[in-house]
Amino acid sequence: MKTYTASITVTLRRAILDVQGKAVENALHSLHMPALGNVRIGKHIELDVQAPDRESANDLVMDACKKLLSNPVMEDFSIHLEEKSAGVPA
Amino acid sequence: MKIGVVTFPGSNCDADARHGAAITGNEAVQLWHKDTSLPAGLDAIILPGGFSYGDYLRTGAIARFSPIMNEVIRFANDGGIVFGICNGFQILCESGLLPGGLIRNEKLSFVCKDVNLRVENATTAFTRAVKPGTILRIPVAHGDGRFTAPQHIIDHIEGNGQVLFRYVSNTGEVTADANPNGSMNNIAGIINERGNVMGMMPHPERACEPLLGSADGTSVFASLALHLEQHNHLQYTE
Numbered sequence: 541m542k543t544y545t546a547s548i549t550v551t552l553r554r555a556i557l558d559v560q561g562k563a564v565e566n567a568l569h570s571l572h573m574p575a576l577g578n579v580r581i582g583k584h585i586e587l588d589v590q591a592p593d594r595e596s597a598n599d600l601v602m603d604a605c606k607k608l609l610s611n612p613v614m615e616d617f618s619i620h621l622e623e624k625s626a627g628v629p630a
Numbered sequence: 631m632k633i634g635v636v637t638f639p640g641s642n643c644d645a646d647a648r649h650g651a652a653i654t655g656n657e658a659v660q661l662w663h664k665d666t667s668l669p670a671g672l673d674a675i676i677l678p679g680g681f682s683y684g685d686y687l688r689t690g691a692i693a694r695f696s697p698i699m700n701e702v703i704r705f706a707n708d709g710g711i712v713f714g715i716c717n718g719f720q721i722l723c724e725s726g727l728l729p730g731g732l733i734r735n736e737k738l739s740f741v742c743k744d745v746n747l748r749v750e751n752a753t754t755a756f757t758r759a760v761k762p763g764t765i766l767r768i769p770v771a772h773g774d775g776r777f778t779a780p781q782h783i784i785d786h787i788e789g790n791g792q793v794l795f796r797y798v799s800n801t802g803e804v805t806a807d808a809n810p811n812g813s814m815n816n817i818a819g820i821i822n823e824r825g826n827v828m829g830m831m832p833h834p835e836r837a838c839e840p841l842l843g844s845a846d847g848t849s850v851f852a853s854l855a856l857h858l859e860q861h862n863h864l865q866y867t868e
Contacts, residue, residue, distance in 0.1 A: 552733065555780075556733065556778055557736070557812075559734060559735075559736055559737070559738055559812075560734065560738065563738060583687075608687070608691065608692075608695070609687070611688055611691070611724065611731055613723070613729075613730060613731040613778075613779065613780075614731045614733055614778055
């Protein structure tokens, strides 16, 4: 078994108006940063996964995202997996 | 008729919902989120308003996996009447019993005020005591009430008479100003295809006493009582 750390990003689907992102974008523009745009606000979730390999770790996290961590009706998610290096004392 | 009202950790409209059910000729019983069975002879279940599990992750996302929800889903799939109010509506969407979802209000603020609701379909178990087109004055109180769904779902529920309540102006017009949260098509409440599961963001249970400003909410509970009475009568006479 290996341990992976999953970083999950959940954002509203592109088709849905992200009002928080819009408000933050307006604030940035009022701070004279007109070059910044398309702000999207989402959630960042980190968790550890015990799995024999990367593929099954990814499957487990994918399942969690579909069942609980995101709502596919209105949200998209992306997963970034990193293997925790063994032998390094905490 | 026997109506069970589920109390989740963070529910705060459960007592009001029991009151609304009781004063319209129903028997109201409390159900607990950890229950793994339903009382015998239950005719309907209400998922009340509140902030179940602190609205963590998403509204309704964790309550949807409460032990009792297995029973609620089974009850609904067997044709039982299930009615979600506010947070209860959010839970029903999360559980897939109703289409679409509810996200942060368009203007990002919590809205707590009376709104006008036009009854769009008065043939359902939840609205049959009301005349179609009636405008009900009922309060909303939510931060995440913007009903959203893919366009084809919206088209489907609109075409199918599944939109029960719409936010309208004092004169009954569907306007942007009358929409408290930016819901698509000013949708305030919907019903499933089978007609036994309904969710609405406004709080009829908070409009059940004239002393508190409006008793328009009683029409929803009275509809349930009427429906169950007629339904049971039919079963009895068959």
